[in-house]
Amino acid sequence: LYKVNKPKNLAFQIFSLCVLTLLISSHTAFAQRIKQSINTSWQFHKGEDLDTASLGYWQNINLSHTWNSEDVMDDTPGYYRGIGFYKKDIYIADGAANKDVYLYFEGAGQLAELFVNGQSVGKHIGGYSPFSFNMTKVIKRGKNTVFVKVDNSYHRDIAPLGGDFSVYGGIYRDVYLVTLEKAHFDMDNYASSGIFITTPQVSAQKASVSVKGKVSSFQKNLKVKTIIYDADGRIISNLTSDINADGSFSAVAQSVTNPKLWTPENPYLYRVVNSIIDIKSGKKLDEVTNPLGFRWFSFDAEKGFFLNGNPYKIMGASRHQDYKGLGSALPDALHINDVQQLKEMGGNFLRVSHYPQDPAIMEACDRLGILVSVETPGNNQITENEAYSTNMLEMQREMIRQNFNHPSVIIWSYMNEVLIQPLHKENTPEREQYWKNLRKLAQELEDLCRKEDPARYTMVAFHGDFELYKRVGFFDIPMISGWNLYQGWYVGKFEDFETFVLRYHREYPDKPIIISEFGADADYRLHDFNPSRFDKTQEYANQYHEAYIKTITKYPFIAGGIVWNLVEFVNEARQDANPHLNTKGLLTADRKAKDSYFIYKALLAKEHVVKISGSSWDYRAQQADRGSDIVATQPVTIFSNQKEVTLWLNHQKISTQEVVERKAVFNVPFLNGINNLKAVADDGMEDNTHVNFHVIANNLKNKTNQFTTLNVSLGDKRMFMDEVTGESWVPEKEYSSGNWGYIGGSVFKDDEKSDRYGSWRNVLGTPYDAIYQTQRIGLQEFKADVPDGFYEVTFHFAELLTKEQQQKLIYDLAKSNPAEKNELKSRSFNVSLNGINIIENLSDENYLKPIHAYSTKFSISVTDNKGISIAFDPAIGSAILNALQIRKIY
Ligand code: GCB
Ligand code: CA
Structure with a gap:
């Protein structure tokens, strides 16, 4: 068979x-358009020289590509802001004869000019918006050479003029070749879809849909078909419209009954498919699909935000577009992952900042139910001329038209902290005029938004200088005041945040408010259970977020809180514990979740959450508890939205605790080696983690907990985990007999008056800035009463500079005559190890250079129970030590 x-x-x-x-x-x-990505096999040249025939001129790359992925992170100050060339051969098939051909760029940083077969086809200004060029007239069948000149140098007429991020250069998003019939939907409207969809009427019972657009050529026999599909592919509306003499058309689906509403919980999407049909032949000439969501929303200055008639607290984050090692050149999947992570956290809002981002981001927000505000890159200041204003307005128009159909978008925004870096001297007529010019441009941007899209709100993000914005008269312009507030971080205390927003609401009771930014830097490797401002520990950031959450959730008039930032991002000029990074992210630059992420998840996620804090803090070390040599107790926080949590350590129950304000804190007696933690919530849900703990005995000669290693950061009170080597570092302590520690000296401070932690400077030549940035000054000795054996001792030094010394250094470097240079030298010292002189005259004459890491190791035989004793003997100034490692070899 x-x-x-x-x-x-x-x-x-x-x-x-x-x-x-x-x-x-x-x-x-x-049929139809063919939109085909052409990302592979480009050639790239960094620089503006045009000696293209020279050997090694071209480098093979694929898009997306930025020329700044490495130089924004290296030790050399600055990054390349200049010109780069891209080249690619494209092949136009015979089938493309008599068609229109466009090149569509999702973005290039930040000026681009396209040449095809040697002819200039068009220029685009601005690094963050898609653009397209019509190449029809210059292409031929067969091989064509596409050449793109890209420029990310500073232009005073192009935003951003400044800001806490890097302005990446290159074609860092996808590029597409679009082939179209002569009759196609408008391709010349700011690289938009050429179709604009609104819902003039929308309620749970009934909605109408208006579709407007333009067709490239008018012919009597052409009609536009508009079909609306629901998520199951059922047709809910099928309209045919005539095309007017100017190419325009419009269609209205009058009564969609019981539309499924788009909400963050159920982001129900319809599809609007527009096609151009030749009614004589029945041929479909073009087709464009857009998303459609039915929702309505409003902001109330007293009651906050409403979605589909229901009060709705906006909670979410901002996001920059870069990723560890990749700069801004991310594959779509990494963009989408970020939105996914925000969604999993329970966030319902994304501030796409400080510029429009990859189309994949916006699509993901539509699909996942994330409300969106998107803004143009008008950061920090403006240039007072026509060209700057024109460019700003053009960017705003592009952004609105390109993103018009995304149901996720509810706010158009422009200008971030634009009064923070004013031009001209204070109290001069020029400064007054500057405020006027600024206000005028803001009003023009506002008017443009309202005209382009009366259905959305507008927002400007202000920084904490209330008086200034008031004086300049900014609160009258946008529909929503966004406030970027950092009380308890850059300024003041946590409580000042509440005071500030209450004052604003008192003085401007009719103007809705969103906390458009708040956040604190955290190096995810640093920990301290008694954190302080600027120590960059996760624990301080956790306290900060908990304090802000309290106020934001307390007052309905605060429409929402938008964390700065979902992710860590690159600002080449930043220093601190993670040089070149802004570490306010809830996720690291490679998207590991910090504890603060779970604070939000426990607050916002609908699903059950039980999460052990410090989940990526896999390697820990701590001095044993007083009176013990084998147990070290640490508080462990469990974030949860359940009623109570039980914690188990190595299969032994520690206790059960009530969850208060979404957390329960347990004292956990850690032992040496792997510690198994299991947290179980009352609903049975659990979280597990393994902590590799190193308990340092108080009696270093203890036989059961034998000495292995000791890694100490001097001048430090924090713990540091090195996830690469698995080493864990402990803070310094004073020596006591049988134990280890320093004798004498004080903690480095770069400014006696400030509460800054250690030095904020990028310590060159090391990835362990956090360790080098703290230091003990003037110590006489470091002792460790280790048992007899053979040891390795590693010293870490870096000359840190006080504020005063830094100013002097800049001043000295400016002097050309070396004789005139003031001696920076403040110290010279010797070091001996168990009586042997091992380091002589350590000073800036040899290895001790300002903010350079210097590390050196020695081995030593310890006998006769003498332990390790390191003596510091200063000749000039005082001795220093930044960190020390002792390792027992045998
Ligand atoms: C701000 C800025 C943002 C910065 C942030 C910060 O207010 O709007 O661009 O990155 O502060 O972390 O300092
Ligand atoms: Ca240190």
């Missing part, structure tokens, strides 16, 4: 295949 049937089957298969092929080809023969 089988044998008989087989040939029949095969014949049938071949037959169906033919039918299928026919069907496909009959479609493709006439």
